[in-house]
Amino acid sequence: MKRVSDLIQLIIYCALLGSGVGFLAGLLGIGGGLVIVPILSIILLHFEVLPSDQVVIGAIATSLASILFTSTSSAIAHHKNGNVPWELAPWIMTGVALGALISGFMAALLPEQVVRMVFAVSVVLMGLKMMLSGKNQASNDRNMPSRALLTVLTTITGGLSAMIGIGGGALLVPLLTFFSVDMKKAIGCASACGIVIALFGSIGYVTSGSSQFALSDGFAGFVYLPALFGIVSTSWFTAPLGAKATQTLPVATIKKIFAALLFVMAANMVVS
Template identity: 45%
Template sequence: MFTSVFIACALLGAIVGFFAGLLGIGGGLIIVPVLVYLLPLMGISAELAFPMALATSLASIIFTSSSAAFAHHKNGNIPWSIARKLVLSVAIGALLGAVIAGMLSLKALTIIFASAVLILAAYMFLSIKVQRSVTLPTRWGLQSIGLFTGVLASLMGIAGGAILVPILMYCSLSMRQAIGVATASGIIVAFFGALGYVVIGFGQSDLPPWSIGYIYLPALLGIVLTSSLFAPLGVKAGAKLPLSYMKKGFALFLMLVAFKMICY
């Protein structure tokens, strides 16, 4: 089973990496629904498959977000005075999200994920432009934003950029700065979210071999190895393709995935 999952997730990682480079989207929106359907085919129960998909997605994001954050730091896109104010609350939120996920039923997790994906897909499809409208909140305001982002991102198995970027742009940050802060925060979300899923997963006696808590190593290794190789290809393709139409097409795809998961 190790080999089968590794090969399947290597193919998944190639797709995730390509679309991440092409459209600038987080891989979790693709990884989670695919693993939710793939893992039961490998003999893993549906009840375990969803938290394992979330945990494995977050673990893979640690690597991709770290690379992206380093690039943003080199380009001066991360205002660390703002990012530092989000670190603690994002970490707490990510841990809390993992704990909440461990308490929820499969149906509840599915509805939360699908509903959030529908909202994000609608936002992407409509190409909503966020106008800078209010000044940046105080430290407590930023920490509240970080807590909300951490909880929801951990429950969805994503880095949280799709949540944090529009909020920060509304709070008068430029797009580059918002993306830079979100990328740096994404490392924290992924690390502490994955850590939370590891801790709560140790109480499960029926996890498959090669699991660390809810993180499934064959899937993680396959995704990480190929996603980093195919992301540059997506970036090159993005320079030649009409991205506005592709983003809308991808948003429609996400809506279909969300509807399918609601019926799961």
């Protein structure tokens, strides 16, 4: 960052990004990372904050850190609406915490192009699943697996979520609805679990990047703090608005919005 004016401009851009991300986080339970990572990558590259081969890693780490705040705001709103199935949440949170912590260390060691392709392929598959799964509702009558198996499954989803910088909703929502959990409750649970994924994933990214970047330059490991501030300054307030919208929008509409978002973000990562 060469000038103070550039830093202010970057924060403003990130604040605008955060306002949209917060609403989507509350609406879809995604934590916002699917939107933050590709757009923040462009912002960081434009302002020459990071070398080009580390931009995506920095965007992912900063995305996870922002999700810690956004998911907290969203989860509080979903809890007030009775949309967090707390009888399932502890087992799911255990799995995603373990997966996110391991992944936060591993992703920083992978080549940037590998992380980019993992992101793109993952979100395309998520979008196809949501687009082709019909209207949802608990009509498939599948039983929830044992708590041990549920923890294993969520360890995998938590690890992949942290690796690509998302809050977990993009993976947890399809997983829970597959096992007949109501869409709104699946989104509420994903919001709560996004806090855990973001916390443990961020620990991994901060620790693994601490030897490469200094706090005096605005970094906590791979997390770029000015961008984090900009995103959180608005996303905290717009997330409850999105959560409120889940009470009025039909499930089918929510799923279509969700799938369309995934396709757009995957395409952006590939062409960029």
